[in-house]
Amino acid sequence: MNESLELAREALKAANEAKFLANNTWMLVATVLVFIMHLGFAALEAGFVQRKNVVNILFKNVMIVSVGLLSYYFIGFNLMYPGIEGGFLAFSGFGLTNPPDAAGLIEYADGSYTYYTDFIFQGMFAATCCTIVSGAVAERIKLLPFLIFCLLFVTIAYPITGYWKWGAGWLDAKGFYDFAGSTLVHSVGGWGALAGAILLGPRSGKYTEDGIRPIPGHSMPLATVGVFLLWFGWFGFNGGSVLSADPDLVSLVFVTTAVAAAAGCLGSFVVSKLIFETYDLSMALNGILGGLVGITASADGVSPLSAMLIGCIAGCIIPLSVSFFDRLKIDDPVGATSVHLVCGIWGTIAVALFGNYGEDTGGLGIQLLGIVAIGAFTFTFAFIIFFLIKILVGIRVEEIEERKGLDLGEHQALAYT
């Protein structure tokens, strides 16, 4: 009897270790998929700006990833996930806490992944909020002021509102639901983008007396590469947000994510054909992204058919929203505000309309409360920072620099020779 009991114990231990291996491996694969989204954003934004501003946008994206990872290591992670204790603004100290055991690592979240896995997965997300901003303020913002904004935005604003929900803060307690961040990541980036675009003003020559002058991106292949890489990475963004390799949930998330993106493409295709009377590649691309942002809040809790509807509506929103911001003369070279802010809000509302989360979660009122609270905080934060930078050091490049391009102005370099 002893022998069987010991063997059974050993077997159970080995089985749990195997689960731990599989879960942790999936989370790390999801991490690399989220990582490559930064290349997706860089390529998308570079493709959508003019030839003369390509080095600048690439440089910003490279810096954002690096600054974002390090600042999240030192401050953001502990501000967003303070653990039980809390502390001032829920901040639990600088830098990663040395986990207690000898190997410097602990099992975490009931055995599904390690502390370091938790950090690196979350850390890959963090910089995304700034990458979203960089597209909207492209082609006219000064480099250093933008990097200062990013540092503050990713270090302070993003983790605070993230804590409200994912760190088990007050919005979480109220039943607000946002699976992988339609609001917590995308709208947050979108509000920052909106604040920046408003304070900067439009690119010169965009809104003239003769109407809106389209300023087409310099490379559609680059933009397309970017969107496919973002879609690719989104399987990690949403799939990893299950926080385990749970087959039911992760596979559902894959399906909802994929069909929402596809439906977003078709929605945007049809509406932009009706409005602009052309087959517009950039609208189809942004339709995909809109669908992805839209499904992000509920990818783990809607049926595939609901996901299609959510994605399709998000796609239909895109051309309308782009026109809307253009009519307001808010100039956003890559459509980041439409994709991330507007579709992020839509996705968060969709949780209440389509989500199967039980009674206590994701009611319409609570979802709206979350949208408004996070929006108000983030927009105000971003606006104040941009405004302070504007009056202290200026945020917009000189007219002549804008005309000859930021690549020459800020980098003394050209993207192509």
Added chain:
Amino acid sequence: MNESLELAREALKAANEAKFLANNTWMLVATVLVFIMHLGFAALEAGFVQRKNVVNILFKNVMIVSVGLLSYYFIGFNLMYPGIEGGFLAFSGFGLTNPPDAAGLIEYADGSYTYYTDFIFQGMFAATCCTIVSGAVAERIKLLPFLIFCLLFVTIAYPITGYWKWGAGWLDAKGFYDFAGSTLVHSVGGWGALAGAILLGPRSGKYTEDGIRPIPGHSMPLATVGVFLLWFGWFGFNGGSVLSADPDLVSLVFVTTAVAAAAGCLGSFVVSKLIFETYDLSMALNGILGGLVGITASADGVSPLSAMLIGCIAGCIIPLSVSFFDRLKIDDPVGATSVHLVCGIWGTIAVALFGNYGEDTGGLGIQLLGIVAIGAFTFTFAFIIFFLIKILVGIRVEEIEERKGLDLGEHQALAYT
């Protein structure tokens, strides 16, 4: 005794859950790898067409993925995998069947992955058959007619022949073998490509009285990016076709896939150097793809040395096949017919020559029967659809539109500014 028995049962349950986790995770990773092949195709085809048709080819590829996923959801999946019952043309109804249990998901295929995983992995494959066509008909086909063709091709033709083998249909019963789709995916796409290329006729100026005028692609870096991404994704295409994470088979498949591609590159390198007397990058790239298509039917059942031989022969075929189609004045801007049709046929034959599948599987006669049956069905289907579209609405753009480019003609846009 009770205690040990219970613990042993618990351990066994946990161990099986762990296997399920690992298998399902691998299938989902394979899914994202197959997904990125769509970017591979888009980049390859965009690189190989002229500058003036780049937006058009990108737009088509973006639409194909979206349309393919949704149509496969509604019709194709149930047509290809009808389950036990069958029904008219083996079609088991519209849309994904709601799996029976509470979570909306069931364990599937003896515990190795979920129903949703099954759908999404297969769904990523489906659009591939149309992506292959898009390359061959590039630079002269009208957009909407092409999309209508794709819808019908991916929704009806691909699942029907897929069912013959993978859905346990009559070819499967006869012992036809096609591991991951040399015929079922690649040749199917290739037959569609051939039908389209014949009915469209060559690009104007390609075959002149002075001989064949090469029309070089507009961006070799883009084409190279495409081929590397296709190779990358092929590890998921072939590796996922094991339908579990079985270490022996998946690792064998990785080795055969990799060495066949490498040998395809060398084969094409040597033969194209002999024929064209130059080091031709596009031939080396297509040699890699030829090797990959060639090994796809037998990647799980040949030795690495056989895989090299299969890949090398496929690579040698590429320049010969490209010249052959050129002599027939069948104009294929990206070489899709040579890569996917010809090497797909070769790979399916190679099953009989090199495969270790036991007596009942993959004999030469049966392999040829499968090639011919699927080819006859698919080519006829594609030819009729293209022909009907041609006489009803026309499939070829105006001469003047072809000259100024489809980007301006169909999209009022340029790929680069």
Added chain:
Amino acid sequence: MNESLELAREALKAANEAKFLANNTWMLVATVLVFIMHLGFAALEAGFVQRKNVVNILFKNVMIVSVGLLSYYFIGFNLMYPGIEGGFLAFSGFGLTNPPDAAGLIEYADGSYTYYTDFIFQGMFAATCCTIVSGAVAERIKLLPFLIFCLLFVTIAYPITGYWKWGAGWLDAKGFYDFAGSTLVHSVGGWGALAGAILLGPRSGKYTEDGIRPIPGHSMPLATVGVFLLWFGWFGFNGGSVLSADPDLVSLVFVTTAVAAAAGCLGSFVVSKLIFETYDLSMALNGILGGLVGITASADGVSPLSAMLIGCIAGCIIPLSVSFFDRLKIDDPVGATSVHLVCGIWGTIAVALFGNYGEDTGGLGIQLLGIVAIGAFTFTFAFIIFFLIKILVGIRVEEIEERKGLDLGEHQALAYT
């Protein structure tokens, strides 16, 4: 009692199989990540060379991967990992040994992955050493001589020094430590690059009487795509070098790899701003790579803070090293010598300064011994091969071919039309 014992045995067997599944799956995922680094190198190098030499550099990279994989299959793998027996130069025969059991595959390395997984993961690494060389000798080396060099370098030189450490050779016995190859892969490539760059001499017009003339790369987006893909793949390069999915180690490696790259970017950003007084994108990109090369030797054995410091110092080294080689008139179009050789040496030294490997491993003296021994062997080998090729068939293209570009000279083709 019998029943429980049997069930417990069954459970233990299943649990061990599950572990095997998870470990092997992670190793194969790491393999595809390493594979895509070849696209990263191709894109980076293509972006950093002039427009007229793009087809040539792409062609070389495509060939290197293919030749590298096959030669490693036939010779390199058995030379690097000879097993217990040894033999002449530790070479254990040509081609993969047929593993003994029926399926043609064996469990390997205490159940964590198969023999074929072992080969394909190592095989993906192998060609890297040549890819590094190709950047440094770009824009002036003859194609065939370069490919001959690569064949010898990857087939003979790389596996011999690899054997010294990873094949349990004499450096391993002495306690030399190099986790994933700061020296064994990157410095080895760097020494080859240095030998080639010295023997070839600088590109004409690079070092003039009026000083150093910068020759900017032709496409910054392409170079940026390359660096992001390299960073992406590095998670597989370092993460896979754990040789299992061990959650503690792999997640630690992910964190150290990520923060070292980020810190390398910032280090290079600051130093290059101080030296060159501009925000230099190519320096930021090479700073990322420098950080990655630097952490590669110790990614599994330093704290994240140490990793940042290692990466930051590597990043600071980059602009200094680039200037240093320029002052020596050693022309390296992509900075491969600085990134891979200099930062590789730094990373190997850092093992002794920051690593937590216990007393017997990685002392400073032994680390230096390894650097010097491997450097001396590799540089001598590469120099002799390049020198023999130089006097026998010549390695440098004609002045006129260099001026009009290798794409026309060697390939009769253009990268862009």
